[in-house]
Amino acid sequence: MSRVVLSLGANLGDRAGTLRTALAALAADGEVASSGLYETPPWGPVEQPPYLNAVAVLDGNRDAAGWLARAHELEQAAGRTREVRWGARTLDVDVVTVQGADGRPVRSDDPELTLPHPRAHERAFVLVPWLAVDADAELPGRGRVRDLVAALDRAEVDAVVRRDER
Ligand SMILES: Nc1ncnc2c1ncn2[C@@H]1O[C@H](COP(=O)(O)OP(=O)(O)OP(=O)(O)O)[C@@H](O)[C@H]1O
Numbered sequence: 001m002s003r004v005v006l007s008l009g010a011n012l013g014d015r016a017g018t019l020r021t022a023l024a025a026l027a028a029d030g031e032v033a034s035s036g037l038y039e040t041p042p043w044g045p046v047e048q049p050p051y052l053n054a055v056a057v058l059d060g061n062r063d064a065a066g067w068l069a070r071a072h073e074l075e076q077a078a079g080r081t082r083e084v085r086w087g088a089r090t091l092d093v094d095v096v097t098v099q100g101a102d103g104r105p106v107r108s109d110d111p112e113l114t115l116p117h118p119r120a121h122e123r124a125f126v127l128v129p130w131l132a133v134d135a136d137a138e139l140p141g142r143g144r145v146r147d148l149v150a151a152l153d154r155a156e157v158d159a160v161v162r163r164d165e166r
């Protein structure tokens with residue numbers, strides 16, 4: 001048994017539909033909490049459309065590699081298209097952190113699966129939705145998510161806006 005935090009993002013096609021389909025599939029996997037959808041400006045060096053992002057926390061019978069495989073499955077099911085690193089995509093699912101059955105965070109330097117995710121601490125589109133579902137969340141090695149959010153540029157945090165359920 002392990003607990004995983006997944007970050008989901010979409011900025012091509014039916015963004016909301018794609019995320020809702022992925023979140024519904026994850027709910028069947030053992031969802032603990034899911035953030036709902038957030039409108040977010042594109043992060044990184046590539047000019048591209050705005051994203052919808054969400055964070056899901058799950059308990060399940062997978063190890064870290066199993067969660068990455070699940071993430072890739074969901075991306076494939078969404079017909080993921082992506083050529084450019086940090087570029088536009090129909091669905092991106094990142095593994096933010098995994099807590100093993102012993103309660104300890106999984107740590108890995110493997111480029112195929114780096115844990116905790118090496119850029120999560122600087123991404124408002126991950127931290128803000130995560131904090132919304134878990135006020136006590138902690139990113140191993142980086143500290144409390146609420147402190148990480150407080151350390152971000154205010155404008156970046158304010159630009160991550162919960163999208164109304166409709
Ligand atoms: N924690 C992780 N979660 C998801 N993928 C990871 C992780 N660590 C390493 N990877 C590897 O990164 C590869 C590229 O992933 P992807 O194309 O989604 O990167 P990206 O979304 O453009 O960038 P970023 O990783 O900064 O979000 C994947 O094939 C995967 O093996």
Ligand SMILES: Nc1nc2c(c(=O)[nH]1)N=C(CO)CN2
Nearest residue numbers: 009040041042043051086125
């Ligand atoms: N707002 C936002 N920006 C991004 C995202 C994302 O999910 N949301 N994913 C990226 C892929 O690395 C690059 N930039």
